Amino acid sequence: MSRTGRPTVVLVHGAFADASVFSRVIPELIARGLNVTAPAVPNRGLLGDSAHIALIVRETDGPVVLVGHSYGGAVITVAGSEDNVRALVYVAGYALDECESLMDMQSGFAASDLVGALVHTPVPVDDSTAQGTDVTVEIDRFPSVFAADVAPRIAAVLAVSQRPLAVQALTEKAPTAAWKTKPSWGLVATADRAISPEVQRYGYQRAGMTIVEVASSHLVMLAHPESVIELIEEAVRATTR
Template sequence: MSPTPRPTVVLVHGAFADASGYARVIPELTAAGLEVVAPAVPNRGLVDDAAYISSVIRAVDGPVVLVGHSYGGAVITVAGAEENVRALVYLAGYALEEGESLGELQGRFPDSGLADALRYTPFPVVGSEDPGTDVSVAVDRFPELFAADVEPGLAAVLAVSQRPLAARAFSEAASVAAWRTKPSWGLVAGADRTINPEVERYGYRRAGMTTVEVDSSHLVMLARPMAVAELILEAVRSTGA
């Protein structure tokens, strides 16, 4: 019998960030002998972003463990339905139900401190007279809300290098909930001030995930990289690789 191939880990970032947020996790995964792909998510809306990440997954020759942080959790909920995805890992993320939007899930719980720190900026939409709306976080509020336990110098850099999220991402519904058919793990960031941790706990519990909780800000990959890497490795081990 041939050995089970080791999965490639695909790391999906969230809103107001980019793939560099995984900079401290990637070395731990590669040191464990894993192939890693960390694409740049367009952050243009759940439908388009999930389609893009699905194309990334289909380009991987072999099984995939799919990881999503924050809004990236909503993205992997849809893209995780791809046939070669073997497991899902949510990091301080949104685990949507089929037909549910971010706004609907989040609206069941009190707002985090993020709500009054959001800034809205129009951007041109090719072929349309109506502009889109980009959502970002006020630069002076970003460190305290997103990265309270990350080095201040790094948090300041992250604050001015945000990748905004198109506002429509909050209202687009998940077309499928991949956690219904794929084994899933969830990490709750207990000191999260970006997403109410109760949103994370609720979504994970509803999905029946294996769940861990760490005392961390929203950017748990930078604040607690070893805890994140170990959870991903647990998901990898579950595939039999």
């Protein structure tokens, strides 16, 4: 819940990570007088994950600025339709269109280094004998693919503490695209080896977003937090009082 009536910034992490990737952004946003929440995303599927974030947004008192990194961009594309969402901020993220999945969007572009670094692991589904599949990133390749300009000690911790992504999250289609009705901003990480900068740029341009480009790896919020903070503040100023 918002405690002061000020805007709440909801930070939505992506695949293979948790909310700790925003650890350099959160203190600065709080210091600037903003309410902040950084929930855990289940990473089980686009529809369920976006419903989970939408519930958090609905229970937040006052205006919300939704920030999505990576796969989290796809999540806020759907969850951002909630009435109290004032703005969307994409950070090296997927800005899907209606009836589009991550694989659909990615199919028009050359594969990034991430594709060859994925590890597929069978996992049980609920209490049944059925099996699903989770994907993670090879531990030895995580730093170079995700975090080339992040402190090596931090990258090493992130590599061994990944939050797996269910394969179905790659194929579920977005039922709506909130950027069609909500003001949106997008940050392109131009040295990204996980999501091609071309994919990011295409989605942002298609949506008519305000776009900034930063020479950064995929984890731009850890490598260049000031750029992410400035973009969030711009979205807050433009859309809330």
